[in-house]
Structure formats: structure tokens, C-alpha cells
Amino acid sequence: MVINKELLEARKKIFDKRPNFVRLESWRYDRLAESWRKPRGKDNKMRKQVSGVPRLVKIGYRGPRNARGLHPSGYTDNIVFNINDLSYLDPGKDAVRIAHVVGARKRTEIISKAASINIKVLNPGKEASKNKGKEKLEIARGAEQEKKDVDKKKEMNDEEEEPIKKKEVDKS
Numbered sequence: 001m002v003i004n005k006e007l008l009e010a011r012k013k014i015f016d017k018r019p020n021f022v023r024l025e026s027w028r029y030d031r032l033a034e035s036w037r038k039p040r041g042k043d044n045k046m047r048k049q050v051s052g053v054p055r056l057v058k059i060g061y062r063g064p065r066n067a068r069g070l071h072p073s074g075y076t077d078n079i080v081f082n083i084n085d086l087s088y089l090d091p092g093k094d095a096v097r098i099a100h101v102v103g104a105r106k107r108t109e110i111i112s113k114a115a116s117i118n119i120k121v122l123n124p125g126k127e128a129s130k131n132k133g134k135e136k137l138e139i140a141r142g143a144e145q146e147k148k149d150v151d152k153k154k155e156m157n158d159e160e161e162e163p164i165k166k167k168e169v170d171k172s
Contacts, residue, residue: 003093004067004074011067019055071095075120082106083113095120 002008024039024046026032036057039047046053071077075095080086081102089096096119098107107125114121 002074004070007064007067007070008072008074011063011070014061014063018061021057022054024054071122073120073122075122077122080110083110086110086113086117086119089119091118091120095122097122098125 021036022034023032023037024044026034038057041047046056049056069076073095076093077097078085078089078094079099080096081099083106086096096110096114098110098121102110111121111124
């Protein structure tokens with residue numbers, strides 16, 4: 001489910017018009033990566049913004065303010081360190097990214113709490129999928145156990161009812 005669809009479309013529209021900002025002469029020398037570096041030379045053509053030279057990074061290429069920081073799903077991305085951090089979030093707008101430093105036990109607690117209050121977890125990890133499998137098994141086992149209990153109760157009731165009927169027949 002994608003929320004804030006129009007914001008994401010506006011962001012993509014601006015992204016498509018944005019040029020690829022490359023480091024000066026990265027196309028000329030293999031030792032220079034294409035990653036952006038600001039040109040600083042005195043006579044640098046790129047710094048002077050001469051036509052025919054790649055564009056400089058400028059504020060005008062920035063995306064829409066409302067769409068900044070949105071996850072591709074449309075939710076705002078929030079880092080969570082403990083269960084208390086979940087209480088400040090809105091399930092309709094916010095999604096949770098569990099911090100890297102959080103251990104397995106606390107991670108499972110955060111995931112279960114987030115599921116109970118309908119907050120999306122962006123990085124549940126392998127533990128969550130294992131736990132979902134365990135929960136499904138437990139639910140299935142619980143259903144089987146309930147069936148067995150119901151069957152036992154029916155058997156007990158049947159056994160109790162039969163002697164009572166015999167006693168009534170004997171009295172008459």
C-alpha cells in the first residue's frame with residue numbers, strides 16, 4: 001500500500017528532470033570517481049558555469065519539501081531504539097526503521113508492539129519472519145488442541161449421560 005502517492009509522483013517528476021551531477025573530468029581520468037565534488041579552481045569552467053560543461057549542484061534542483069524524507073512506500077521514515085519510541089508515531093503517516101544497535105530480543109518486542117498498533121516496520125529482519133512462522137504453528141497447534149479438548153468434553157458428557165439414563169430406566 002502506497003500512501004502520499006501525489007507527493008511521490010511530484011518527487012519523481014523533479015528527479016527525472018535533474019541532471020546527473022558528476023565530478024569534473026571524471027570521464028577523462030579513470031582514477032577519478034564520478035561522485036560529485038565541488039569545483040574550486042581559479043579558472044575552472046565548471047565553477048564558472050560555462051555552457052557545454054556539466055551542471056553544478058544548486059538549490060533549485062531540490063525536491064518538494066513535503067516529499068523529502070519519505071520512504072518509497074510513502075511513509076515517513078523514523079528510527080526507533082525502544083518500545084517507548086513507538087508511542088509518538090502516527091500509524092497513518094509514520095513507518096518504523098529499527099536501529100542497527102537494537103538486539104534480537106528487543107527487536108521482537110518492538111515488532112510485536114508495532115503490529116499491535118498497526119505501524120509498518122521497514123526492516124523487520126529474519127527474526128520477524130521466523131516468529132510469524134512460529135505464530136502460525138502455534139495458532140495451528142492451538143486450534144488442534146482446542147479440537148481435542150472439545151472432543152474429550154463430548155466424550156466425557158456422553159459417558160456421564162449414559163449411566164444416568166440407565167439409572168432412570170432401572171427405577172421405573
